[in-house]
């Protein structure tokens with residue numbers, strides 16, 4: 155398949171005859187191949203939206219936005235966008251930092267965003283909420299990060315990747331020279347109380363070292379920021395936190411996590427550690 159361009163109607167087409175419809179929800183699905191892959195479900199996205207909109211991770215969103223804002227970036231790609239919570243924060247920060255005042259190519263908006271996720275429901279939510287919250291037009295793409303991404307070489311100034319799978323070679327290819335890759339990882343102490351209670355999955359191994367190794371030769375580590383705090387959560391918040399996480403992939407559809415299901419429902423509030431590492435990587439020239 156060669157480069158895709160808008161064709162007649164809401165269609166993306168390439169010179170060799172591939173055609174992809176842009177649906178009425180404003181995004182195209184370019185998941186290719188037959189691998190059985192599962193992105194986040196609507197129930198997980200509901201839980202994520204409930205939890206995030208409560209503001210529990212606002213500090214993380216602010217820190218990530220603070221990392222990206224000085225970039226003066228005009229093209230932002232979020233890989234594994236989920237509900238778009240972090241993308242919206244980053245776009246607001248970039249707009250406030252002056253990217254919106256910069257000169258774009260004639261006829262194009264100055265600040266543009268691409269929201270990518272394997273889950274069509276996630277992409278739909280991000281596209282729907284993007285323009286409202288940040289005033290920036292957000293285009294959506296359903297795609298698998300493990301496959302070659304249907305994004306042109308050097309099309310992004312910034313790639314953000316928050317608790318989502320990564321493809322180092324593809325991130326390097328789609329970033330422009332000198333571009334920023336901002337990654338958020340869970341710290342080993344993240345959700346330790348829920349793990350001790352058997353309600354969350356383990357944070358495996360040394361994720362930072364694994365990440366740096368996987369990016370070697372493609373990116374240089376430029377910044378690291380650790381955030382950690384203990385939240386005092388009501389039972390409904392705990393249920394949402396569990397419901398939005400990977401452990402809920404392991405639950406049967408017929409067994410959704412609710413405030414009543416959770417042992418935390420027995421208590422008034424639960425103390426839960428949330429701990430993150432935000433890493434900024436500069437694309438290596440090569």
Ligand SMILES: C[S@@+](CC[C@H](N)C(=O)[O-])C[C@H]1O[C@@H](n2cnc3c(N)ncnc32)[C@H](O)[C@@H]1O
Pocket residue numbers: 191192193194202233234235236237238239240270271272273276297298299300315316317318319399400
């Ligand atoms: C833990 S969620 C994080 C979502 C969002 N970044 C946030 O922090 O709110 C991981 C996201 O990655 C997506 N995802 C999982 N596997 C993927 C893949 N192979 N390609 C693209 N996205 C994927 C899921 O659908 C989900 O939205």
